[in-house]
Amino acid sequence: MTDILKIALAQINLLVGDVEGNAERVVAAAREARDCHGADLVLFPELTLTGYPPEDLLMRGTLLQRSEEALKRIAREVSGIDVVVGLPLRESGYLHNSAAYLRDGKVLARYHKQVLPNYSVFDEKRYFHPGEGPCVVEVKGLPVALALCEDIWVSEPARRAQSAGARLLLSLNASPFHLSKHEERLAVLRERVHESGLPVVYLNLVGGQDELVFDGHSLAVDRDGALKLSAPAWKEGIYTLEVHFDRRDISFSGGILAPPPSPEESLYQALVLGVRDYVNKNGFSGALLGLSGGIDSALTLCIAVDALGAERVEAVMMPYHYTAGMSREDAAAQARTLGVSYREIPIAPMVEAFMNGLAEVLAGLPADTTEENIQARCRGTLLMAISNKTGRMLLTTGNKSEMAVGYATLYGDMAGGFAPLKDVSKLWVYRLARYRNTLGPAIPERVIERPPSAELAPDQRDEDSLPPYEILDGILERFVEQDQSFTDIVSAGFEPATVRRVMGLVLRSEYKRRQAPPGVRVTRRAFGKDRRYPITSGYGRLLS
Ligand SMILES: Nc1ncnc2c1ncn2[C@@H]1O[C@H](COP(=O)(O)OP(=O)(O)OC[C@H]2O[C@@H]([n+]3cccc(C(=O)O)c3)[C@H](O)[C@@H]2O)[C@@H](O)[C@H]1O
Numbered sequence: 271m272t273d274i275l276k277i278a279l280a281q282i283n284l285l286v287g288d289v290e291g292n293a294e295r296v297v298a299a300a301r302e303a304r305d306c307h308g309a310d311l312v313l314f315p316e317l318t319l320t321g322y323p324p325e326d327l328l329m330r331g332t333l334l335q336r337s338e339e340a341l342k343r344i345a346r347e348v349s350g351i352d353v354v355v356g357l358p359l360r361e362s363g364y365l366h367n368s369a370a371y372l373r374d375g376k377v378l379a380r381y382h383k384q385v386l387p388n389y390s391v392f393d394e395k396r397y398f399h400p401g402e403g404p405c406v407v408e409v410k411g412l413p414v415a416l417a418l419c420e421d422i423w424v425s426e427p428a429r430r431a432q433s434a435g436a437r438l439l440l441s442l443n444a445s446p447f448h449l450s451k452h453e454e455r456l457a458v459l460r461e462r463v464h465e466s467g468l469p470v471v472y473l474n475l476v477g478g479q480d481e482l483v484f485d486g487h488s489l490a491v492d493r494d495g496a497l498k499l500s501a502p503a504w505k506e507g508i509y510t511l512e513v514h515f516d517r518r519d520i521s522f523s524g525g526i527l528a529p530p531p532s533p534e535e536s537l538y539q540a541l542v543l544g545v546r547d548y549v550n551k552n553g554f555s556g557a558l559l560g561l562s563g564g565i566d567s568a569l570t571l572c573i574a575v576d577a578l579g580a581e582r583v584e585a586v587m588m589p590y591h592y593t594a595g596m597s598r599e600d601a602a603a604q605a606r607t608l609g610v611s612y613r614e615i616p617i618a619p620m621v622e623a624f625m626n627g628l629a630e631v632l633a634g635l636p637a638d639t640t641e642e643n644i645q646a647r648c649r650g651t652l653l654m655a656i657s658n659k660t661g662r663m664l665l666t667t668g669n670k671s672e673m674a675v676g677y678a679t680l681y682g683d684m685a686g687g688f689a690p691l692k693d694v695s696k697l698w699v700y701r702l703a704r705y706r707n708t709l710g711p712a713i714p715e716r717v718i719e720r721p722p723s724a725e726l727a728p729d730q731r732d733e734d735s736l737p738p739y740e741i742l743d744g745i746l747e748r749f750v751e752q753d754q755s756f757t758d759i760v761s762a763g764f765e766p767a768t769v770r771r772v773m774g775l776v777l778r779s780e781y782k783r784r785q786a787p788p789g790v791r792v793t794r795r796a797f798g799k800d801r802r803y804p805i806t807s808g809y810g811r812l813l814s
């Protein structure tokens with residue numbers, strides 16, 4: 271006889287540190303899974319109660335106490351459905367990254383994550399002790415095993431679960447997004463299924479947390495490696511799957527198969543969700559930015575509007591002598607198209623006041639970046655004043671290519687709380703701007719077509735000081751994201767002098783990046799947690 275187990279995947283957005291609020295979300299979602307979807311079992315993401323990653327909050331004893339209290343509360347308040355939640359648990363003096371299996375008001379089983387990731391943005395060995403074995407629970411007569419995120423990326427935990435008699439693997443995840451991560455996950459799941467013979471139900475967190483953004487995009491892969499559930503990316507929801515099983519066979523049905531997003535859509539949605547959650551979870555009333563008529567601020571404005579709604583976003587044009595007429599026209603036109611509040615504040619009087627104050631310092635010296643930076647800093651000061659007064663957070667507009675080579679002014683255009691494009695190369699900025707215009711009128715075509723310029727000096731173009739972006743981004747991708755050597759990059763066809771110069775700029779600009787606001791990580795190697803270079807270093811010496 272075939273039995274059916276209905277599993278609900280609660281792909282929800284949680285708030286790090288808000289243990290009680292997260293527990294409330296769990297109770298509500300579990301009741302919904304039971305009452306509206308008729309589920310027998312509901313899964314929640316890794317470290318559900320603390321949110322992921324809780325970082326050094328884990329070193330505060332109260333976080334653990336609050337998590338244990340919250341677990342008791344969920345056990346008390348939810349019945350008629352099995353619930354699997356993630357939380358930190360201390361056992362025999364060791365702290366574990368764990369999952370608790372709840373049934374009828376009791377903790378039926380506890381599972382401790384066996385494989386702790388400690389690379390890239392992950393730092394779990396700083397906090398946790400690994401678990402040593404599988405955890406198998408029977409539900410409606412089907413033995414299921416629990417896995418926590420990194421457990422599924424290596425062979426051993428699934429093999430152990432299979433040896434312990436499990437017939438299905440339930441994987442709870444907090445797996446951050448980067449471009450093509452979804453395809454990587456699917457390949458990993460298929461490999462595990464192939465090795466262990468166990469089908470996998472894979473639930474992922476959705477939401478933004480500082481630099482990280484989690485795409486949801488939960489999955490289920492059956493014993494043949496076929497995809498039987500692919501939940502929408504970037505959206506909260508409760509998605510169900512029926513598991514049909516008898517003594518020998520096990521199969522899945524009824525799972526949603528959402529169409530996979532294009533790379534442009536994925537990346538754009540990652541930025542939108544990253545900005546929305548950063549602004550909202552930190553309690554800002556909205557966001558503002560300097561709108562220059564250039565492409566970086568134009569794209570940042572679209573992201574802000576899509577994240578927060580036009581009424582919560584404000585754009586400020588701050589012209590100076592070098593601001594072209596078309597920059598003012600295009601900035602005003604974009605603000606009008608998107609329906610955001612827009613004002614102009616000319617900076618000439620402030621720049622002149624600084625110049626006069628510095629007359630003695632500047633006397634007899636040629637103009638250089640000093641004067642350019644005064645313009646950028648006047649703009650930064652004005653924008654921060656508006657932020658202070660309105661409670662809107664300043665979005666800084668620099669992209670990954672600029673941040674890599676230090677092409678930005680400290681306390682000037684680097685001022686701000688969050689940098690949406692920090693991990694987006696200039697070539698991707700163009701791709702995303704074109705993509706956004708396919709969704710409806712947003713960015714004036716001229717903004718996309720015109721050559722990039724900082725407009726800080728007469729007739730200035732980015733290409734006067736930097737290699738063309740096709741070349742710059744090619745070198746940066748190899749050096750920063752793929753860790754290639756000078757020789758590797760030159761062998762790929764780039765001019766040695768340009769490679770040397772770009773590598774030198776990257777190494778020398780570390781001090782700027784350390785002072786830069788956080789931004790959304792969308793590549794496998796972002797500046798920030800993912801790439802930690804020394805500021806003070808003699809390493810670049812051999813390059814010159
Ligand atoms: N290792 C180190 N540790 C700590 N601080 C260090 C440092 N090295 C320099 N510094 C400090 O940093 C200063 C230099 O940095 P900073 O004042 O920012 O100025 P700087 O890097 O000299 O100039 C800014 C550059 O960014 C370009 N820019 C500006 C604005 C917008 C855009 C754009 O198109 O988006 C481009 C501009 O054309 C110029 O090339 C030094 O004078 C020194 O005070």
Ligand SMILES: Nc1ncnc2c1ncn2[C@@H]1O[C@H](COP(=O)(O)OP(=O)(O)OP(=O)(O)O)[C@@H](O)[C@H]1O
Pocket residue numbers: 559560561562563564565566567568586587588589590593649667668683722723724725
């Ligand atoms: N005239 C201006 N009015 C308002 N903000 C400005 C102005 N000039 C510069 N800014 C702010 O400083 C940031 C950096 O300036 P910059 O001109 O380099 O960038 P951009 O115009 O957005 O793009 P691009 O680098 O392609 O020119 C802008 O994105 C914008 O936020």
Ligand SMILES: NC(=O)CC[C@H](N)C(=O)O
Pocket residue numbers: 316387392418419420421423443444445446
């Ligand atoms: N939280 C985790 O263990 C995540 C690690 C995993 N390899 C991922 O990014 O999907």
